[in-house]
Amino acid sequence: xxxxxxxxxxxxxxxxxxxxxxxxxxxxxxxxxxxxxxxxxxxxxxxxxxxxxxxxxxxxxxxxxxxxxxxxxxxxxxxxxxxxxxxxxxxxxxxxxxxxxxxxxxxxxxxxxxxxxxxxxxxxxxxxxxxxxxxxxxxxxxxxxxxxxxxxxxxxxxxxxxxxxxxxxxxxxxxxxxxxxxxxxxxxxxxxxxxxxxxxxxxxxxxxxxxxxxxxxxxxxxxxxxxxxxxxxxxxxxxxxxxxxxxxxxxxxxxxxxxxxxxxxxxxxxxxxxxxxxxxxxxxxxxxxxxxxxxxxxxxxxxxxxxxxxxxxxxxxxxxxxxxxxxxxxxxxxxxxxxxxxxxxxxxxxxxxxxxxxxxxxxxxxxxxxxxxxxxxxxxxxxxxxxxxxxxxxxxxxxxxxxxxxxxxxxxxxxxxxxxxxxxxxxxxxxxxxxxxxxxxxxxxxxxxx
Ligand code: TRP
Ligand code: ZN
Ligand code: CA
Numbered sequence: 001x002x003x004x005x006x007x008x009x010x011x012x013x014x015x016x017x018x019x020x021x022x023x024x025x026x027x028x029x030x031x032x033x034x035x036x037x038x039x040x041x042x043x044x045x046x047x048x049x050x051x052x053x054x055x056x057x058x059x060x061x062x063x064x065x066x067x068x069x070x071x072x073x074x075x076x077x078x079x080x081x082x083x084x085x086x087x088x089x090x091x092x093x094x095x096x097x098x099x100x101x102x103x104x105x106x107x108x109x110x111x112x113x114x115x116x117x118x119x120x121x122x123x124x125x126x127x128x129x130x131x132x133x134x135x136x137x138x139x140x141x142x143x144x145x146x147x148x149x150x151x152x153x154x155x156x157x158x159x160x161x162x163x164x165x166x167x168x169x170x171x172x173x174x175x176x177x178x179x180x181x182x183x184x185x186x187x188x189x190x191x192x193x194x195x196x197x198x199x200x201x202x203x204x205x206x207x208x209x210x211x212x213x214x215x216x217x218x219x220x221x222x223x224x225x226x227x228x229x230x231x232x233x234x235x236x237x238x239x240x241x242x243x244x245x246x247x248x249x250x251x252x253x254x255x256x257x258x259x260x261x262x263x264x265x266x267x268x269x270x271x272x273x274x275x276x277x278x279x280x281x282x283x284x285x286x287x288x289x290x291x292x293x294x295x296x297x298x299x300x301x302x303x304x305x306x307x308x309x310x311x312x313x314x315x316x317x318x319x320x321x322x323x324x325x326x327x328x329x330x331x332x333x334x335x336x337x338x339x340x341x342x343x344x345x346x347x348x349x350x351x352x353x354x355x356x357x358x359x360x361x362x363x364x365x366x367x368x369x370x371x372x373x374x375x376x377x378x379x380x381x382x383x384x385x386x387x388x389x390x391x392x393x394x395x396x397x398x399x400x401x402x403x404x405x406x407x408x409x410x411x412x413x414x415x416x417x418x419x420x421x422x423x424x425x426x427x428x429x430x431x432x433x434x435x436x437x438x439x440x441x442x443x444x445x446x447x448x449x450x
Contacts, residue, residue: 082114137183171328230268379441392426
């Protein structure tokens with residue numbers, strides 16, 4: 001992500017206007033503090049970094065967790081889908097957002113015979129064609145209060161949204177925050193939301209950031225290694241405080257970001273670990289206890305308000321705010337030129353690879369470091385498929401490996417490829433091979449964006 005250099009975030013122009021008024025009223029002259037402020041927000045700021053994200057007050061995040069714990073206590077000990085504690089949790093979050101000036105929507109669905117709810121909060125303003133989303137699942141399992149899983153992510157997203165309001169942040173992108181129902185039943189709420197969007201509205205979502213379990217008591221610092229730009233913004237923030245991170249691997253696709261990723265939306269997120277054991281090497285770099293789970297209370301009754309590491313929760317809340325401020329004010333990426341092949345190509349079962357070609361001409365120089373390959377393959381068991389992008393000279397870039405356990409349908413995803421060593425002009429090919437018997441499918445379409 002490059003920082004915007006030419007355009008001031010609008011909050012800055014607003015601050016300038018206020019300062020101009022103060023100057024006109026003679027309020028600035030006597031105050032050195034005010035003139036220092038004027039210097040920072042003056043014309044020189046146009047070439048400076050965008051407004052820094054605020055520090056998220058950990059006390060506020062923890063007070064949301066205390067409220068969620070009280071809600072569980074008053075509702076049979078949990079905040080699970082279909083139970084009264086879930087709706088009470090949603091009402092708590094919604095009231096805070098309504099008071100802060102968000103436009104909130106409660107989306108209702110049915111799962112396992114019970115009514116479930118998503119809460120969606122839009123921050124007015126920003127480019128409606130570029131929506132930046134952050135979300136967390138708000139339901140617990142029925143075994144307990146679910147304070148780390150996922151009160152932690154819910155509270156961090158809530159407090160970041162409230163910080164947006166306090167700062168009167170005016171990002172270039174439109175911001176949308178969401179709290180999902182019934183994640184613990186298989187990401188039901190987030191799937192319902194994504195499936196309910198028109199293709200046009202889906203395409204407007206430029207990224208989705210997921211926070212699920214971000215205050216584990218024996219924490220690790222994991223960053224989803226999915227969309228490179230979303231991954232980078234978090235890794236940069238952690239590098240800035242000198243805390244090492246690792247790519248998130250504990251069950252890829254086990255939270256609501258999977259619903260977005262499956263629809264081809266770029267995703268990222270943060271995670272501090274569930275039932276896996278912290279290794280000695282991890283304890284050396286992060287502290288905590290090796291040989292013990294990141295969260296020994298994962299999905300159990302002891303996931304209460306004491307099941308939280310405050311430092312981890314604080315860092316991840318601040319990291320989220322940094323991501324929202326950085327990505328929210330980023331210059332829109334220039335539209336680029338797309339080349340598409342929409343002719344179906346059958347993929348024979350457990351057989352040789354097939355290809356689909358796209359001829360690119362009239363370009364100069366090499367392909368970009370962020371060549372985007374949007375793939376739409378219909379298949380009844382996508383784990384069977386190995387997918388490569390072939391450059392004009394035949395160099396193969398692996399987009400996706402086969403996996404015996406990935407039984408989901410279809411490969412509908414946008415991959416970013418560093419193709420900067422390839423000439424742009426020439427015939428690019430999508431190569432798809434089905435490497436396991438039984439399930440079949442076809443290349444429906446694919447598209448390259450330079
Ligand atoms: N809510 C998730 C679950 O119950 C927690 C989880 C486990 C998770 N592994 C993860 C969240 C990896 C994000 C990434 O399964
Ligand atoms: Zn869970
Ligand atoms: Ca097959």
